[in-house]
Amino acid sequence: MSEKNREAKRSARERLQVQREQEKRRERRKRTLVVSAAVVGVLGAAAAIGLVATNANKDKGGSGASGPVLAPSGAQGKDELSIPVGMSDAPSTLTVWEDFRCPACGQFENAFRDTIKELETAGQLKVDYHLATIIDGNMGGSGSLRAANAAACAQDVGKFAPYHDTLFQNQPPEPDDAFADNARLLELAGKVDGLESAPGFRQCVEDGKHDKWVTNSNTAFQNGGFSGTPTVLLNGESVFPKKGAENITPANFKRWVTEANKGKQPGTAPATPPDTGASPS
CATH class of the missing domain: 1.20.5 (Single alpha-helices involved in coiled-coils or other helix-helix interfaces)
Structure with a gap:
């Protein structure tokens, strides 16, 4: 070669x-x-x-943020920032901080709704709902605020729980600020029997009657040292995403409540009797 x-x-x-x-x-x-x-x-x-609540201080008040603070009817707790559901004398209390735009909140609600309602109906559990608007701060927009105001308006006419559930069942994707549109919120109210036509409800939504109350609730969330939404506490102890070393599941959650209530009588007094009107606070 x-x-x-x-x-x-x-x-x-x-x-x-x-x-x-x-x-x-x-x-x-x-x-x-x-x-x-x-x-x-x-x-x-x-x-x-759990959505980390960074940049939550960017939230801004809505159309009613400059007026007086109007707590929804039946609101309780410090500064009337809690909306109770269930029996007021139930032996256990679940404290829930939520944002209607928060996808993790939607996942929690849709996974545990039936279990929580079963325990509420049995008088074993009262739920104190607190509303936050951190997604408005993180993503921009006003859907968290608008939805929270509408939920507070529903509370005024005794329809908070079913409307709260309807909002989470119809939650838009996180970047989609669909709840900023009052027309959409009123449309969803039509899915709750008697809510859309309830006296004062539509005006309350359109006027942003409880906007400042929602803003104060979000400030309380920011000042509470919580890492994100949902924040879920059973008798003051964190249970989401786990309680101690145990992951939260519907079965575990029911067991935790049963253990906490051992030897105690179930509650019989509704936390929020049907009422109308909001009181200045």
Whole structure:
């Protein structure tokens, strides 16, 4: 074989070697991207458990934020910032901080609604709902505020619980500020028997009657040292996403309440009798 042919073959082998090395590098980069995407997915799933309340101080009041603070009828607790559901004398209390735009809140509500209602009906549990607006601060918009005001308006006419559930059952994707539209909130009110036509409800929604109350509730959330929504406490102890070392599940949650209520009588007095009107606070 001539020297010229040997040189040509050597050059071909070298080019093939270079090509193989390039392919190996591309494959390594591809694997790195796949692994990185998987890690991001895991982090995203973890974030869905509880939304960190960063930038929540960006929230702004709505149309009624400059007027007097009007707490919804039957609101209780410090500064009347809690809306109670269930029996007032139930032996256990679940404290829930939620944002109607928060996807993790929707996941919690839709997964545990039946269990919570069963315990409420049995007089074993009262739920104190507190409303926050951190998604408005994080994502922009006013849907958290508008939905919370509408829920407070529903409380005025004794329809908070079913309307609260309807909002979470029809929750838009987090970036979609659909709840900023009062017309959408009134449309969803039509799914709750008697709410849309209840005296004063529509005007309350459109006027932002409880906006300042909602703003004060969100301020209380910010000042409470909570990491995000939903914040769920059973008799003052955090139970979401877990209680101690145990993950929350409907079965575990029911067991925790049963254990806490052992030897205690169930409640019989409704927390919020039907009422209308809101009182200045």
